[in-house]
Amino acid sequence: MSTAEVPMAFNAEAVRAQFPILSREVHGKPLVYLDNAASTQKPQVVIDALDDYYSRLNANVHRGVHRLSQEATDAYEAGRKSVARLLGVDDDRQVLFTRGTTEALNLVAFSWGLANLGKGDEIVLSGMEHHSNIVPWQLVAQRTGAVIRVIPIGDDGALVPGAAAEIIGPRTKLLAVTHVSNALGTINPVRELADLAHAQGAVVVVDGAQAAPHASIDVAALGADFYALSGHKVYAPTGIGALYGRAELLEAMPPWQGGGEMIRSVSFEKSTYAPIPAKFEAGTPHIAGAVGLGTAIDWLLDLGVDAVAAHEDALLRYATEQLTALPGLRMIGTAPHKAGVASFVVDGAHPHDIGTFLDMAGVAIRTGHHCAQPVMTRFGIPATARASFAAYNTRADVDALIKALARVIEVFSR
Numbered sequence: 001m002s003t004a005e006v007p008m009a010f011n012a013e014a015v016r017a018q019f020p021i022l023s024r025e026v027h028g029k030p031l032v033y034l035d036n037a038a039s040t041q042k043p044q045v046v047i048d049a050l051d052d053y054y055s056r057l058n059a060n061v062h063r064g065v066h067r068l069s070q071e072a073t074d075a076y077e078a079g080r081k082s083v084a085r086l087l088g089v090d091d092d093r094q095v096l097f098t099r100g101t102t103e104a105l106n107l108v109a110f111s112w113g114l115a116n117l118g119k120g121d122e123i124v125l126s127g128m129e130h131h132s133n134i135v136p137w138q139l140v141a142q143r144t145g146a147v148i149r150v151i152p153i154g155d156d157g158a159l160v161p162g163a164a165a166e167i168i169g170p171r172t173k174l175l176a177v178t179h180v181s182n183a184l185g186t187i188n189p190v191r192e193l194a195d196l197a198h199a200q201g202a203v204v205v206v207d208g209a210q211a212a213p214h215a216s217i218d219v220a221a222l223g224a225d226f227y228a229l230s231g232h233k234v235y236a237p238t239g240i241g242a243l244y245g246r247a248e249l250l251e252a253m254p255p256w257q258g259g260g261e262m263i264r265s266v267s268f269e270k271s272t273y274a275p276i277p278a279k280f281e282a283g284t285p286h287i288a289g290a291v292g293l294g295t296a297i298d299w300l301l302d303l304g305v306d307a308v309a310a311h312e313d314a315l316l317r318y319a320t321e322q323l324t325a326l327p328g329l330r331m332i333g334t335a336p337h338k339a340g341v342a343s344f345v346v347d348g349a350h351p352h353d354i355g356t357f358l359d360m361a362g363v364a365i366r367t368g369h370h371c372a373q374p375v376m377t378r379f380g381i382p383a384t385a386r387a388s389f390a391a392y393n394t395r396a397d398v399d400a401l402i403k404a405l406a407r408v409i410e411v412f413s414r
């Protein structure tokens with residue numbers, strides 16, 4: 001059966017109708033939004049939740065005895081419960097709000113990392129990490145004398161089989177690995193990697209930015225001690241994200257930012273800190289963002305993450321089949337287990353030119369190194385063009401992409 005005949009798992013048109021932005025035009029053409037790995041669009045329920053928060057509830061949290069403050073606190077804490085539900089976490093004290101994945105990873109690096117890493121300790125990363133799961137570790141390595149080691153990627157964009165087992169060893173103190181690669185779409189065998197790391201007594205940090213929108217997640221089953229995600233990639237606002245951390249680890253870690261909310265008592269001689277999660281949430285948080293994130297997650301869970309994942313997988317196969325048939329096009333990232341990302345290069349056409357040409361046809365894709373320059377170096381290319389899928393994408397979106405790409409190839413091959 002060709003992928004064109006595979007029935008769609010659910011009604012993407014009905015999902016699409018819930019996203020007002022998707023009915024706008026770009027350069028006089030209907031918008032075809034295929035840059036979801038960078039940021040997803042927001043459904044009306046999320047937009048309404050933000051409106052409702054500011055129209056009815058707005059007040060600072062955890063501070064006032066007055067009614068609005070209590071209701072705002074309840075709404076903020078409901079957001080935390082929704083994140084916990086998405087990650088399969090029972091005890092929601094283990095969920096911290098952050099600005100996003102980048103801040104979540106920096107929190108682990110600068111709190112856990114500075115407190116626990118020393119000279120010669122090894123931080124193991126994979127070769128497909130986003131810069132936000134590389135640079136914080138470099139900063140911490142520079143301060144502590146720890147050393148970074150990298151699990152290499154094979155030609156298909158999956159980790160080289162057996163390489164992790166050779167690299168993870170008695171000096172490994174921390175493994176930080178992405179669940180799904182934003183540049184290649186590869187789904188990493190997180191549990192297998194986590195077992196190797198745990199056998200050496202190391203702590204496991206998982207960058208879930210690209211997985212949270214596309215997969216059912218159970219942090220305990222994955223073996224993640226920390227799991228980071230970004231709201232804006234799961235149909236929620238920008239400026240909000242979350243970090244799951246195992247309670248014993250979070251409790252033992254020093255605060256990484258000081259200020260209001262995170263203290264128990266303060267004097268000029270000494271301060272003591274609030275219990276988790278408040279210990280890691282200094283200052284007034286992005287309350288509306290947390291409300292929006294909770295709403296988006298509830299919406300996604302209602303839709304069914306597995307149904308969404310199956311839908312996106314069908315789209316990815318449909319797109320891959322047609323992309324690979326285009327002359328001069330080469331897929332970057334052909335691992336057996338992939339999620340929602342089709343990265344490619346075309347002979348004789350720079351990805352930026354492809355992106356610009358597609359934009360004129362109303363098709364939004366991402367071009368560049370995708371903040372994963374080591375991946376580009378590994379494949380000997382400066383950049384790729386990347387189409388990435390969400391719950392609201394349809395085969396018609398893929399058809400529009402292919403049609404516009406065929407024109408680009410025709411123009412550039414002249």
Ligand code: 7TS
Pocket residue numbers: 037038039099100101102103130132133178180181182183207209210230366370371
């Ligand atoms: N980790 C991965 C795997 C990512 O894909 C991204 C963002 C981040 C971390 C950082 O997330 P942030 O929300 O803190 O910025 N990835 C992309 C992308 O692929 N295109 O734009 C942003």
